[in-house]
Amino acid sequence: MRATYLYGAGDVRVIDVPEPTIKQPADALVRVVRACVCGSDLHPYHSMPASDAGTSMGHEFIGVVEEVGAEVTTLRAGDFVIAPFAISCGRCEFCRAGLQTSCALGGFWNDAGLGTGGGQAEAVRVPFADGTLVAVPGVDAGTDDARLASLLTLSDVYGTGWHAAVRGGVTEGSTVTVIGDGAVGLLAVLSAARLGAERIVLMGRHQVRTDLGREFGATEVVPQRGPEGIAQVRELTGGGSPIVLEAVGHRPAYDQAVGIVRPGGVISRVGVPQYEEAPIGFGSLFLPNITLTGGPAPVRAYIEQLLPAVLDGTLNPGRVFDRTVALDDVPKAYAAMDDRTALKVAVRP
């Protein structure tokens, strides 16, 4: 089959690899209906050292179960499924607590230990299929593109935006600032609105994106960055935003979050940090009693809750997709997202 591999910064290739097979009794084999490229895929796309072996790519996909191992009880061939970006056993303490990204046995796609391939491929072997996958009755590979796109967001970006808002403590009447107008930032806006936020300031400078952000619920848009953007948000919010959702992951976005958060407030991060050390001392987080929270979203814990409004068409988070490519064109998808001519690209194998 064809599958996507990254061989170093900027070097994405779609290559022939062996078809995956069931290896463990808890495995399922899923034929991919849609996959996509994530903002976080751009981090290794920018920085990965050259590698002869390469690494398989993609951690968001929806598809149809082709075969299940002997121990799989909740799925069978033909089921339409959403695959969260983390593999989870479904049984350990962390899975039971809804923190599947810390599963004691699980891991992530392209994981050497679990021997899994990535989702930007024709098919994927899914370990711990009962714990990992969520079946969606009434949907199949022939479902219309818009619905499939929205279902695909449940494998990562919608659940991630939701996690940002939930961890940020967004509730009825909240004032929230979202940093970043990528797919996750926009879906953090949607999530904050869904949780009842009254004011949602979106920091982003790509008007096509921020326009979608307004449709998703943003009440104000601040295109400025750095000190100017901070001053703008502090003025708009009368001294700082009680809740800041950081959906970028670069250090300047963190510094911006610290700059705009109100004393006693919360910074909830879901952008994968591209830094390790950052200011958290007396002058930044401590004196104003700021809470820093967030992390990779346990989207598996959120899918059942978010699914109904997607299925009945109340919400269309799939609008973050503005392009669809064939699998062999995935390198173009990376390039388009990298130069920001595309917001988020779906892949149709």
Place this chain on the structure above:
Amino acid sequence: MRATYLYGAGDVRVIDVPEPTIKQPADALVRVVRACVCGSDLHPYHSMPASDAGTSMGHEFIGVVEEVGAEVTTLRAGDFVIAPFAISCGRCEFCRAGLQTSCALGGFWNDAGLGTGGGQAEAVRVPFADGTLVAVPGVDAGTDDARLASLLTLSDVYGTGWHAAVRGGVTEGSTVTVIGDGAVGLLAVLSAARLGAERIVLMGRHQVRTDLGREFGATEVVPQRGPEGIAQVRELTGGGSPIVLEAVGHRPAYDQAVGIVRPGGVISRVGVPQYEEAPIGFGSLFLPNITLTGGPAPVRAYIEQLLPAVLDGTLNPGRVFDRTVALDDVPKAYAAMDDRTALKVAVRP
């Protein structure tokens, strides 16, 4: 009157200064009954550059109101009061929200802007007296030493330990690890126990202190530090502590907190950070969805709640005091706390 000034690292002097007077109509003048030396006073005691002017010291005291300004409505001469370590107007958004340490108009003792002196003195001018001070009926300067010591902890260390536990989310049945066996660490233990924690691991290596910690509610004591201490706590807690209360402020204590916290858990800091940057990236806080919270305790918000059990003798947080000195002996108090021959020293002016 006599007052304590710090002129540089290790250089504490008790000098003659003018008696404070009422300067603003919201001021009160308080004759100090007991003051004390704080663990956080040791930070400038270690590192302050030499200064000819010096800086007045002390931010914890209880005393008797001697005189009030024309606008003071809740206090009068003769009232016994607890002074929190932060000055707060009592009316702004942050005071009303119980975050008096972020008061829009207030500040801290020894504040150049507010023109306040420190509490390690015979008398103190208190700005925003209605918002700052808490009157305690039925107590006077002649109350027994043990009761006075417990009341004095409400000006900082007990409220600070309580803040750590509250921000850490301690509740019935919690497993908590407290880093630090100073007065704040021990009172974080007491607070966690009071909030219903079932297991309280205390990390500290001074047996006199950890013995008091056990009396306050610690169920286990880990004297080891660094990797050895981390391994010990991870083993005791079966993979990490869901709640970590950090009551030291030095960088190794933060690193220890990161090392022992369980995925999905909380690090609540109340030790004043002696570092600005520290690891918060993918491998430290992000991947395991750790929440970092805490800051200077708004003790003013907690005093009324904590007072009854102190007044009726149910709790004796004042047991953290193991020495009392006269005001002129304050330099000895700093030295004794610095070389750890004293846990916490009360000052009787």
